[in-house]
Amino acid sequence: MKKTSAVPHIINSIAEYHSIVGLPGPEHPLISVIGLTCNPDLPQLPDDKLIYNFYSIFLKKNIDAIGYGRKYYDFSNGVMGFSMPRQVFTLDRNADYSKITGWMLLIHPDFIRKYPLASRIDTYGFFSYNLNEALHLSEKEEAMVDRIMLDIRNEYQQSIDGFSQDVIVSHIEVLLNYSNRFYNRQFITRSNSEEEPLVRFEQLTRKIFQQDHVQQIPSVNEIAEQLNVSAHYISDMLRSLTGMSAQQHIHNLLIEKAKEILLTTNLSINETAYRLGFEYPQYFNRLFKNKTGTTPAAFRKATVNNLN
Structure with missing residues (x-):
């Protein structure tokens, strides 16, 4: 042969x-x-x-x-x-x-x-x-x-x-x-399959962000490899079904986790950034403001004041 x-x-x-x-x-x-x-x-x-x-x-x-x-x-x-x-x-x-x-x-x-x-x-x-x-x-x-x-x-x-x-x-x-x-x-x-990629993609990404310290923000390529699909395929499918790319989904889940940390812990903004896998806190601040329209510090202060 x-x-x-x-x-x-x-x-x-x-x-x-x-x-x-x-x-x-x-x-x-x-x-x-x-x-x-x-x-x-x-x-x-x-x-x-x-x-x-x-x-x-x-x-x-x-x-x-x-x-x-x-x-x-x-x-x-x-x-x-x-x-x-x-x-x-x-x-x-x-x-x-x-x-x-x-x-x-x-x-x-x-x-x-x-x-x-x-x-x-x-x-x-x-x-x-x-x-x-x-x-x-x-x-x-x-x-x-x-x-x-x-x-x-x-x-x-x-x-x-x-x-x-x-x-x-x-x-x-x-x-x-x-x-x-x-x-x-x-x-x-x-999209209605029991193996629907959006569900598996979100589950895996959420699991990464649940760690006590994320070593590195997950890339689309890394998650796609674990799902045994190509990065382009999962991103195109998510964009078709939700209007957002795989990278946007990762960022949205990251911001969701960031909000949870900001409101349930006493970690500083810098410590929150490091916990989520950011090497430089200013990048975390920039992404957070881009996604929410406000800085992490302003979000924490405004939300705490509203609750009080």
Whole structure:
């Protein structure tokens, strides 16, 4: 059995990818739509670990849903996934790729470099989601993605003119915006699950702030890792469900705990800041005022006076 390579194999160009998987050269050097029905040979790639130096968006059908984290309330049709340049992939050599159909869209960064999309594309958080956070499409959604993929391929297969690239980039933006919408729908359909991330996120964050001394204010990455989800995924889901990012949730829970300490202990403002994990008390004062409109000292004094 082939051993997993310690050093990832880097695929720099779309032409190189085509060559490795045995496809004819791409019709455009910077963008390609590959029909997965004619690309069943991913296991023939040279190493188990790969790095693509281009964006990839795939729609896979007839795939093992368990490997892509489908829940019982998700749709069972196509699965979409996204990757950005320099991400590392690990291939499963034992997986059955023979029944997979669908599309893979490869986009070299140079193709969009002169467009506003170049500076915005990495803000689409789903490019950093884990494999088990893939997007599960309804039949209608799958048909829409199929149509956009075909439109992109048909456009670069025509005679290239001064508008071809503009049109293709517009199609890519439509695809990304629809993907945002579809993920928002998936967040909503999952929101009533017993594993609802907001509940687990808050429970874990509250537990950290219940310590007698917080060593360091928890980061979104640290909490996401303990929840076994990606930081972008949990933040996007929380923003979709509550209108606030994961970082905002952490800050709100921190301020809630700060108020409790200020009103139930005799700790000084500086001691309160250190207990909550702030290295510099002025940062605590700044965050508290930003969130509440008043300083910790003024909050404590005003609340105590009102109670008296």
